[in-house]
Amino acid sequence: MKKRRGLALLLAIMMVMLAACGGTGNTSNTRNAAESAPPSGETTGNGGDAKGQVGEQTRKEPVTITFWNYGNTITDTEFNKLIVEPTKVKYPHITLERIKTDADTTPEDLLSTGQVPDIIYTSSGPSYYRFLDIGIIQDLDELIAKHNVDTTRIKPAILESIRSFTQEGKLIAIPLSFNLLITYYNKEIFDKFNVPYPSDEPQTWEQWLELGRKLTIQDNGVQYVGVDLGGPSNIVRSLDVGNVDTATGKSTLASEEWTGIYELLKKQYEIPGFIGSNNEIGYDRVTFMQDRRLAIRPAFLANMVGPLEELKAEGIDLDWDIAPAPHFGDNKVGGSIHSVILSNQGKHLDDAFLVIANILSDETQRLVARNGRVPSIVNPELEKEFGADVSVLQGKKIENVFKLEAKPNNPPHPLDNQLGEVLSQAAEEIALNGKDVNSALRGAEEESNRIIEAWEKTRP
Known part of the structure; x- marks a missing residue:
């Protein structure tokens, strides 16, 4: 009980700090919407297409989205290749900034410094529960509906697994790959x-x-x-x-x-x-x-x-x-699901969502496959490119990766x-x-x- 009271106090302090910096998640979202609105007379893109791609507005004001890794590994090369570069192509107004900490830094340690990442990269499992207990995970279902993202593209075993972490079956993460x-x-x-x-x-x-x-x-x-x-x-x-x-x-x-x-x-x-x-x-x-x-x-x-x-x-x-x-x-x-979650305290929630939703695009998932990770979307053609850009996988029996049915x-x-x-x-x-x-x-x-x-x- 002392631990939970301490955590509650920490979160209360954090909320006060965030409020002092410009308001809660709701007011931040309002500000973000204003900052992201196109200048008068300019048009916006559509809300999405049949393939789950997220539409974008043109000539948005620049924003910086912070990214933190907890509990599994994503190298700087992978971060740039799989997250930063696809984002810059589709959303040039967004700059991704990686928060680097020691391997033993806990979420509580990071929050105590006043840093609340917009995006957290982690694995399915106890890590999800840790962030749920802290209370900073953003439920994605409303944002998915708002931006017209097609979640049926996600492999059923992955989708079922992510939704199993809450009693309400909420989608609390976007999967990058299936490990x-x-x-x-x-x-x-x-x-x-x-x-x-x-x-x-x-x-x-x-x-x-x-x-x-x-x-x-x-x-x-x-x-x-x-x-x-x-x-x-x-x-x-x-x-x-x-x-x-x-x-x-x-x-x-x-x-x-x-x-x-x-x-x-x-x-x-x-x-x-x-x-x-x-x-x-x-x-x-x-x-x-x-x-x-x-x-x-x-x-x-x-x-x-x-x-x-x-x-x-x-x-x-x-x-x-x-x-x-x-x-x-x-x-x-x-297996386990390598995925990204959103903080509900972020200042640019919609832009951060655009970043993680873009992970489900065919273009990004092709990069995922070619770099030796199993794609998270249903597209058998991508399996043929698995490991194509990883030298150590050349000549290996790649087909053996996919001979069993992935289970939730x-x-x-x-x-x-x-x-x-x-x-x-x-x-x-x-x-x-x-x-x-x-x-x-x-x-x-x-x-x-x-x-x-x-x-x-x-x-x-």
Whole structure:
């Protein structure tokens, strides 16, 4: 309760500061409309077209829109190529200014300095809840109607996922791309141990585990790890179960889905040589890219493509390729949504909306695809251009990115980050302390429910 009262006080201070600078979001919008109105006698563009493009008024007064990244990565190159340049072409009166902060800067830290970004770039998940709790997310539905934006262009799985974060099903973000899971494999290790490369047909998690077993080998003092399936929070993206039952408000860890996930992990931990000499039970991209002793790694596209590109730029070649993501027999793959949200305290709300709505244009989404991100709109033609401008993806099996059906995110909950830590602790109990799956899950379920109940008591 103290934390929420503190946050409420912070927001109250911020509102006073904003009022002193020229008014609330409503009065700012009125001022913005006046500033953006064309001079007398000039005409304006239409409100949009059938493809969801946002119309624009001619010869508007210049405005500066601030942009802040929280929780995921967008390089300066990507920011300029995917956001700044498309905006300048369509809306030359808008200048985008990036707010740069340390990686550990929280939204509360930023707001305490008096800075309220117009646009926030983040991922779907707990980040959405964080900004909803602070109270600065702008509901986009009215702006979408006002500017005649066609949201049916957004992939249904993405649209459903974004709307699931509010009980009213509001659209609170515009998606830039869908960060899907994919399977990376090091061909050098397969060659070293004379194991055939993975199939280009989708394989189940169990099949990937069995293939990895063949490559978990110690050779000349080096322990090679055949596969790291990732932790429980990674694997569950292939299923339709969240951390909290939306009907009961209780933990879902007693379900068959979670039992199956931990039984799979137990088999992984039991492979001789999988658990490291320092009790490692998980292996990151460094083990794959630099140590070169992890053969197979299911991971997000954005987690690996950029670093692999940087590795190549350093003159270090790694012989790798991609296969379809693991699944549970239904050929479905999960991911996260890289998206932008608007602050409801911005001084130029309509102009900021024009910036983010332009992300859904065919032109911008083509840039998204060509730069190694999965487009957020329904346009199969764009998939053919995936990775065309990324040197490290040349010659790779790009078609394997799209062989599974992208599914909506699992039912979200504000406590997903904290409950995810409980999931990891249960995995450690199985891997390092020899607990059986049922015992580990019972303990994790009790701890999860304790966290949920404590949180419920703090809610208004």
